[in-house]
Amino acid sequence: MKKTLIFGNSGAGKSTLAKQLSQRENLPHLDLDTLAWQASMPPTRKPLLESANLIHDFTRNNNNWVIEGCYADLLEVALPKANEIIFLNLPINLCIENARKRPWEPHKYESKAAQDKNLDMLIDWISQYTTRTDTFSESAHFKLYQEFSGIKKMLTENMLI
Template identity: 60%
Template structure:
């Protein structure tokens, strides 16, 4: 594994898997959440061109990487360079359960209380995954998966994704 993209619904385990792959294979890790948003309240997406510049800077700096997120538009920019694509296509109920157990993400929230205060909105947003038609939607991820030329893997449960992690560490 040298160049990997990971995508799926919020709460599907993208960051967990990306961190494990990065550690196991000495890959640089880019969480697209860190380059997709302006520092505003409510959060507002950065213009696509600005995010694209951040991605290009990352690609210029690192040869071996894992890039993860729920942004089909941003992932489409790096998909031509990816050697592997992993679609975490978990049921919404598993994503909700994962979101409820999510540890504090200091790169997104000032403290655990702020993260927990956002949980009801996040659960509602996760629940809309199959009906939305935006860049974060199931339909956008299915198109990305269909169109990407890399070696593809799809996991449809936490259990199957854990098997991959377990096999990497054994």
């Protein structure tokens, strides 16, 4: 059974890699962005327990899977069930470059224009990765990586695996 978690900074390529693995190995794919946020303006996080229950449902209903996101608090929910993790620890400049090239994500934005409206905010967010101390930070991701005892990979450049 393959149960893979992919995490890292925004723009690191988590969704791209998860989609590739999902298609190549016929794995159900869960993007944590789809269950982490309430449908509100401004966006606010769902209660952790609500998101955790959705993750438990997904992992219980699928024997194999790939889950990706930047939320260390949500990744910790699935971590005990994972047998592989991939930490996309790309340099910030590559994450920014990837964010600029990001195709439209219709499951997150109503249009490419709406997505692009958030690009400056996203680039600022990406730039703070190494200095933040929250659940989205490099330090939170390193902690997940260091504590995991299964198969683990850390990628530091754009590549396919």
